[in-house]
Amino acid sequence: MAHAPTAPLTPFAIKDCALIALATGDKVQTLKELRDHLKTVPGSSLYYHFWGGLLHPGFEEREYGNDLGEWAKHALHDATLAERLAAIDPSGFANPEDMRQALLDVVEQRLEEDSANPWTPVDRQFQFIRSQIVVFDTGRTVEQPEQLAEVIAGLSPGSVFYHFIDARQRLPRGEDDFRAWLSAWGQRYTGLAQGLAAIDPYFISLSELREQLAALFANSHRSSTHV
């Protein structure tokens, strides 16, 4: 038999979001130019190239998890740089400036290792893009974690993005909204929270991510009702 929740809590408010991209006019063709522009591009541009791209037209499988890594491999043909850029987890930084510094360290290191300053043809330039995000309330709320199992399958990609990806740079510990909400219920949903932490969202489309989340919540709900 399922345990009752440990305490009454604030309902989970389902939000949605839409992203719009803007040109910054910053274009780079060499590794040195990349370093120079990384120093000055707006933080919203780093957000876009690591996270925002998931909500904007683009192919669902990013080999290197972010736009800079993709460019390093497919335009500069520098697999070493691509792999190092892919290892940067944007949710691991307290603020965009720390992330900017980590990116600069990777590029500087590569420039020291390879003095050739690789370059791309004009039509393979990296175009820095920034974004604006509009967040809106859907008016729907969920009172109990079990209800999320039903709700998640019908969420829009924007809602999935907002609660599972965007949350990582909004919340202090870099976690998603679902885990943050579940943690307020004490130990009861620890397993579910661990399952959520194990989903790596960078290599799948938002609709695939939604399916994984829905399956995880459904499984958790089924097992709790059979205890």
Next chain:
Amino acid sequence: MSNLLESYAEVAGTDIVDQLRQLAAPLRGMKVVHVNSTRVGGGVAEILHKLVPLMCELGLNTRWEVITGERDFYQCTKAFHNGLQGHRTVIPEHLLRAYQETNARTAERLRPVLEEADMVFIHDPQPAPLLGLCPNRKGTWVWRCHIDASHPDRHVWRYLRRFLTDYDASVFSLASFAQALPHPEYLIPPSIDPLSDKNLELSREEIAAVQQQFGLDPQRPMILQVSRFDRFKDPLGVIEAFRLARKFVPGLQLVLAGGTASDDPEGEAVHLEAQNAANHDRDIHLLLLAPDAHRIINALQRCADVVLQKSLREGFGLTVTEAMWKGKPVIGGDTGGIRLQVINYHTGFLVNTPEGAALRIRYLLQRPERGQEMGEKARQFVRENFLLTRQLREYLTMLLALRSGITDRIELS
């Protein structure tokens, strides 16, 4: 839900239509005006025919106005179009005068509507000077450039830029198409309308009738390229690829379908070159179609086994999007917007030579199950990214962003 929104929900999904309604809610009652240069023909008019009623159904008070002029005006704007696309262009003074006079006359007619509007979308260069001719405007003005202006003729761009700098924002289709302007430059890729004649579902009978009309054998494989007869679309390269592939795929048929070239001397020349290259080969079908032959193109795309867009240079490449929407794997030239859509082994193949195209044709015809898999992925990719509903969502998002200032994050209450 209204009929039109309901129709889109059936094709694009209810979640996107719900999103549209939520985004539009704070904009209800807003007076929006679109201005372009024609109600008939061309991609912009095609989009506005659906976008305007959809915006109205979402509660925005939207109207569509058109700038019209005489022959000199259109010659001038055609030259602007060519110049923005990179052709070296010298525009005689009398044509530029006609351009400005036509805009001045249009401003006289439209000034009350434009100055009262909360939001004005000016599409392409034709009506661009209207902003300067509406001194008491109260709304936000956006210049929407549908043209690939990545390498414009510098004289043409300098001339046009003076009309654009005072706009509140501009919109380009891709980052690489944007030119530096002193205001926010939004990026909104184009889209296809899934309910238009070019893209809606067709019956088997209608498709079979088109095959019969053009003497295509439904029992044999067919590859297709739909494009104007233009050297950048590389029709001769497609014919060469077809011949290389046919050595391995006996019975292969090729269809090169393009618009009529009667008003385009270079188009006629390229069509003639293609005819010479085809050399009366009965399995190469060069089709000159009327501009409104949308259902025929739709049917050809649906009955093709593989669709090519072997361009040497390309803007966005909406013919690629259309083919992908019909579940076809696409072999595309490794250039421009084709790169955004065609991903090797996922939605098709990018190629650089006729030899590369032939190799991929052979692969896809030899491995039809892989082609089908890629086609399904391609259709899903278009559904999620390149339908009209997505473009409308981005317009609404931009309207909200412009209304809220230049902050990166806008939280609607």
